[in-house]
Amino acid sequence: MTLTLKIWRQADAAAEGRLHTYQLDEVSPDMSFLEMLDVLNEQLNAAGEEPVAFDSDCREGICGMCSLMINGEAHGPEVTTTCQLHMRSFADGDTITIEPWRAAPFPVLKDLVVDRSAFDRIIQSGGYISVNTGAAPDAHAIPVPKQNADRAFDMATCIGCGACVAACPNGSASLFVGAKVTHLGELPQGQAERDHRVVNMVAQHDHEGFGGCTNIGECAAACPKEIPLDVISQLNRDLRAAMRHGH
Amino acid sequence: MTDMPDTTTTGNPSHDAPGDVVDDAAGYYREGDPIADTKSPDDQPVERRWSERKFSARMANPAKRRTLSVIVVGTGLAGASAAATLGEAGYQVKTFCYQDSPRRAHSIAAQGGINAAKNYKGDGDSVYRLFYDTVKGGDYRSRESNSYRLAEVSVNIIDQAVAQGVPFAREYGGLLDNRSFGGVQVSRTFYARGQTGQQLLIGAYQALERQVAAGTVETFTRHEMLELVVVDDGSGPRTRGIITRDLVTGAIDTHIADAVVLATGGYGNVYYLSTNAMGSNVTASWRAHRKGAFFGNPCYTQIHPTCIPVSGTHQSKLTLMSESLRNDGRIWVPKDPADVTRDPRDIAEEDRDYYLERIYPSFGNLVPRDIASRQAKNMCDEGRGVGPEVEGVRRGVYLDFADAIARLGRPAIEAKYGNLFDMYTRITAEDPYQTPMRVYPAIHYTMGGLWVDYDLQSNLPGLFVAGEANFSDQGANRLGASALMQGLADGYFVLPNTIRDYLADGPFDTVPDDHPAVVEARASVQERIDHFLTVNGTRSVDSYHRELGNIMWEYCGMERSAEGLRKAIDLIRSLRDDFWRNVKVLGDSESLNQSLEKAGRVADFFELGELMCIDALHRRESCGGHFRAESQTEDGEALRHDDTFAFVSAWEFGGESGARELGTPVLHKEDLVYTAIEMKQRSYK
Ligand SMILES: Cc1cc2nc3c(=O)[nH]c(=O)nc-3n(C[C@H](O)[C@H](O)[C@H](O)COP(=O)(O)OP(=O)(O)OC[C@H]3O[C@@H](n4cnc5c(N)ncnc54)[C@H](O)[C@@H]3O)c2cc1C
Numbered sequence: 001m002t003l004t005l006k007i008w009r010q011a012d013a014a015a016e017g018r019l020h021t022y023q024l025d026e027v028s029p030d031m032s033f034l035e036m037l038d039v040l041n042e043q044l045n046a047a048g049e050e051p052v053a054f055d056s057d058c059r060e061g062i063c064g065m066c067s068l069m070i071n072g073e074a075h076g077p078e079v080t081t082t083c084q085l086h087m088r089s090f091a092d093g094d095t096i097t098i099e100p101w102r103a104a105p106f107p108v109l110k111d112l113v114v115d116r117s118a119f120d121r122i123i124q125s126g127g128y129i130s131v132n133t134g135a136a137p138d139a140h141a142i143p144v145p146k147q148n149a150d151r152a153f154d155m156a157t158c159i160g161c162g163a164c165v166a167a168c169p170n171g172s173a174s175l176f177v178g179a180k181v182t183h184l185g186e187l188p189q190g191q192a193e194r195d196h197r198v199v200n201m202v203a204q205h206d207h208e209g210f211g212g213c214t215n216i217g218e219c220a221a222a223c224p225k226e227i228p229l230d231v232i233s234q235l236n237r238d239l240r241a242a243m244r245h246g247h
Numbered sequence: 248m249t250d251m252p253d254t255t256t257t258g259n260p261s262h263d264a265p266g267d268v269v270d271d272a273a274g275y276y277r278e279g280d281p282i283a284d285t286k287s288p289d290d291q292p293v294e295r296r297w298s299e300r301k302f303s304a305r306m307a308n309p310a311k312r313r314t315l316s317v318i319v320v321g322t323g324l325a326g327a328s329a330a331a332t333l334g335e336a337g338y339q340v341k342t343f344c345y346q347d348s349p350r351r352a353h354s355i356a357a358q359g360g361i362n363a364a365k366n367y368k369g370d371g372d373s374v375y376r377l378f379y380d381t382v383k384g385g386d387y388r389s390r391e392s393n394s395y396r397l398a399e400v401s402v403n404i405i406d407q408a409v410a411q412g413v414p415f416a417r418e419y420g421g422l423l424d425n426r427s428f429g430g431v432q433v434s435r436t437f438y439a440r441g442q443t444g445q446q447l448l449i450g451a452y453q454a455l456e457r458q459v460a461a462g463t464v465e466t467f468t469r470h471e472m473l474e475l476v477v478v479d480d481g482s483g484p485r486t487r488g489i490i491t492r493d494l495v496t497g498a499i500d501t502h503i504a505d506a507v508v509l510a511t512g513g514y515g516n517v518y519y520l521s522t523n524a525m526g527s528n529v530t531a532s533w534r535a536h537r538k539g540a541f542f543g544n545p546c547y548t549q550i551h552p553t554c555i556p557v558s559g560t561h562q563s564k565l566t567l568m569s570e571s572l573r574n575d576g577r578i579w580v581p582k583d584p585a586d587v588t589r590d591p592r593d594i595a596e597e598d599r600d601y602y603l604e605r606i607y608p609s610f611g612n613l614v615p616r617d618i619a620s621r622q623a624k625n626m627c628d629e630g631r632g633v634g635p636e637v638e639g640v641r642r643g644v645y646l647d648f649a650d651a652i653a654r655l656g657r658p659a660i661e662a663k664y665g666n667l668f669d670m671y672t673r674i675t676a677e678d679p680y681q682t683p684m685r686v687y688p689a690i691h692y693t694m695g696g697l698w699v700d701y702d703l704q705s706n707l708p709g710l711f712v713a714g715e716a717n718f719s720d721q722g723a724n725r726l727g728a729s730a731l732m733q734g735l736a737d738g739y740f741v742l743p744n745t746i747r748d749y750l751a752d753g754p755f756d757t758v759p760d761d762h763p764a765v766v767e768a769r770a771s772v773q774e775r776i777d778h779f780l781t782v783n784g785t786r787s788v789d790s791y792h793r794e795l796g797n798i799m800w801e802y803c804g805m806e807r808s809a810e811g812l813r814k815a816i817d818l819i820r821s822l823r824d825d826f827w828r829n830v831k832v833l834g835d836s837e838s839l840n841q842s843l844e845k846a847g848r849v850a851d852f853f854e855l856g857e858l859m860c861i862d863a864l865h866r867r868e869s870c871g872g873h874f875r876a877e878s879q880t881e882d883g884e885a886l887r888h889d890d891t892f893a894f895v896s897a898w899e900f901g902g903e904s905g906a907r908e909l910g911t912p913v914l915h916k917e918d919l920v921y922t923a924i925e926m927k928q929r930s931y932k
């Protein structure tokens with residue numbers, strides 16, 4: 001395959017960025033999208049142009065490190081992560097525009113790399129169950145109904161990639177916060193801190209500059225782990241309950 | 248898969264007399280003094296040792312703990328759990344990782360599960376049985392005290408994870424489900440669908456972030472450790488800190504503390520292609536090794552037989568397919584090399600070679616990982632491999648579900664393996680329900696690592712090593728689902744209890760910026776960076792890494808021979824020389840520069856690769872994941888030599904002379920003594 005790539009290049013957080021156009025030949029449909037960029041980078045390096053910076057680590061769709069807006073879609077056209085997207089999803093002769101996540105709380109650091117540390121700070125504000133090492137009762141002390149355990153698991157599969165934010169016209173991280181609140185809220189262990197958790201996480205979310213949710217649903221459509229939109233309803237219900245309890 | 252129903256026979260079927268064993272590595276190393284673990288109370292029976300050590304390890308009171316500081320490099324299962332626990336205890340902790348969040352450490356990718364001797368199934372499991380399976384699985388090359396302790400604390404891990412909200416699979420009654428993993432006879436593996444590592448790491452990460460909020464832990468993400476600071480003010484060396492590079496701004500910083508923990512993962516990426524993450528590296532361990540920390544058993548690597556094969560030279564990493572697939576899939580290649588390009592469905596039954604079933608009639612497709620891997624390589628080397636030809640060889644064998652689908656029906660197969668089949672289809676665009684999967688072995692895990700004593704302390708005082716980065720508990724091979732267990736055992740339960748003994752002597756004197764040890768460490772970091780950015784050569788870092796990986800895979804992979812290893816050492820030396828003179832790294836050091844990051848990692852892989860080959864050359868026996876062509880039984884099975892090689896090889900860095908020439912490494916042997924278990928030779932025929 002031969003492709004025309006329009007890639008966002010930006011020297012650092014302070015610099016202005018712009019799209020550069022590159023031509024790439026001999027792309028195999030079996031390559032992953034990131035392997036295609038590796039090939040481009042080898043070519044650039046050989047030609048004396050600095051390679052394009054982009055994030056990736058596991059390349060298995062689980063670490064959440066990769067990102068990229070591909071032709072305006074977070075993680076590209078399939079329901080998966082960019083690292084699991086393959087070039088067979090594109091056609092010979094295609095022009096592909098590749099940009100970083102766009103959201104004020106995710107500033108661009110260089111080229112396609114953004115700063116997602118706001119997500120860590122949201123978890124710090126309450127995305128955990130407080131239990132010190134060694135203080136745990138036997139794992140069988142509290143049975144958890146299978147359906148709750150399964151739902152908790154489904155919500156816990158969020159990889160913290162930020163696609164939901166990048167896809168949202170408001171730049172909201174409600175899907176990310178909702179997934180965590182639902183994961184821990186489904187479990188008996190998570191009840192004691194349930195009110196605190198939701199109130200503090202939402203406050204931190206707003207403080208970081210993420211936008212409010214207006215139920216557009218782009219987030220769930222972009223989510224590579226198919227976190228459903230109803231976690232946001234759960235988030236709102238939990239928030240209202242916490243308010244009622246006087247938080 | 249290393250553990251199977253008990254078919255071991257006692258004693259060696261045949262072996263050289265001790266004096267006969269040839270020293271293949273003569274001239275490549277020097278022998279130093281033996282080394283011993285002095286922390287395990289070996290006068291006690293094995294089941295008493297951990298309680299005894301926890302009791303004898305000194306403590307600091309809560310007020311004093313607040314004055315003591317610990318650096319934890321790595322935020323995988325081992326690092327995140329250690330940092331969270333040390334934070335809870337009140338120490339001042341700093342963590343470092345190269346990713347943009349602690350949650351992304353490579354532990355996240357583990358699929359299958361985590362072992363624990365809970366005996367929730369009442370099927371006869373016990374701490375002793377898990378200990379026994381671990382030592383046997385490690386082919387009697389692990390340290391008995393450590394392996395026992397690992398089994399002992401395994402039960403606490405599950406309690407801790409559940410309390411944190413880790414959503415393990417449950418049965419309808421609400422209790423935890425277990426599965427049998429890797430052919431063991433009991434069901435002791437806890438799992439969270441195919442994402443056990445992810446769920447355990449998120450649990451540890453959340454505990455870590457809770458401590459960040461509490462003010463006990465400070466996290467440094469996108470920071471890479473590039474040097475260790477070892478201070479010697481006359482009273483012997485002490486590890487006092489690290490030098491890091493901020494991967495975004497390029498700033499080189501010094502971090503000083505009372506102790507340093509390395510939990511930086513395995514070194515499988517020395518092979519370039521592996522199931523590890525792109526950034527997995529040996530730099531932290533290697534820099535410590537260069538500063539005096541011994542490296543234990545570097546040649547012990549684990550190869551996983553069922554990964555998705557390489558599709559072309561662009562390949563950047565390999566993806567594992569869970570070995571549970573071998574429970575129902577049948578492995579074969581065409582009998583006739585002329586058939587390798589034919590549609591497998593058109594190859595008649597009698598023209599197929601189900602080679603594992605043929606060679607190992609009683610175990611068939613369920614032989615251990617190393618045997619399945621080696622035989623796959625043999626088939627491909629004979630020209631009977633299938634799939635695309637990459638660099639002149641077809642590296643793939645069929646894993647066929649046609650019989651299982653006919654026997655159990657497609658829905659049953661979907662229920663068991665649906666997510667794996669989907670993943671396979673996504674990567675290869677082939678449908679394994681219609682046509683056999685293609686699989687090939689890949690490097691997956693490294694049992695070797697920095698040498699540590701029972702306290703997880705290296706020979707350098709104040710340097711502790713946890714998780715896959717240390718060498719201690721697994722021996723020459725590792726059981727499936729035991730690496731997650733080890734990472735969390737080390738981090739939650741072992742290290743916090745042992746490091747306090749060392750810290751009881753602290754806090755140590757401040758180390759000023761102009762201390763010679765700091766100045767030297769920073770200068771060495773700067774010198775490498777400056778070198779890479781000014782060589783202006785012609786070849787990319789990746790091209791060197793790929794070539795190094797090919798050498799390692801060919802000569803220090805599934806089967807190793809003296810001749811091949813010597814050749815590899817020569818090849819590595821000349822490639823390394825070329826690398827330093829001819830690598831091309833563009834950009835600058837004051838901003839995010841991924842080629843520069845890779846250059847430093849590859850430079851260290853070159854040195855590690857050489858040591859791995861020397862270690863493999865020296866160990867003229869086959870054990871666990873290490874198969875020496877010269878040490879096999881008449882019918883081609885691995886042959887251990889307990890009389891000559893029942894020791895840990897702890898390597899001391901041999902120094903460096905001008906022009907980046909490496910000195911001769913020094914071998915220190917730690918004898919392995921088993922008191923609670925008898926050494927046996929395995930057999931799978
Ligand atoms: C695909 C796959 C599947 C697996 N499945 C299983 C399984 O089912 N069961 C099982 O028990 N085991 C499994 N394993 C093995 C297991 O996942 C690992 O051995 C284990 O998770 C390692 O954990 P760790 O904490 O030691 O290191 P890692 O999780 O690798 O963490 C390393 C940390 O060190 C940091 N780091 C590294 N170098 C530096 C540096 N120079 N400076 C700063 N930071 C650095 C990284 O950022 C990271 O935070 C699997 C492994 C793979 C690859």
Ligand code: SF4
Nearest residue numbers: 158159161162164223
């Ligand atoms: S909710 Fe989905 S899109 Fe958002 S961070 Fe989690 S996995 Fe990514």
Ligand code: FES
Nearest residue numbers: 057059064066083
């Ligand atoms: S690189 Fe890990 S999810 Fe894509």
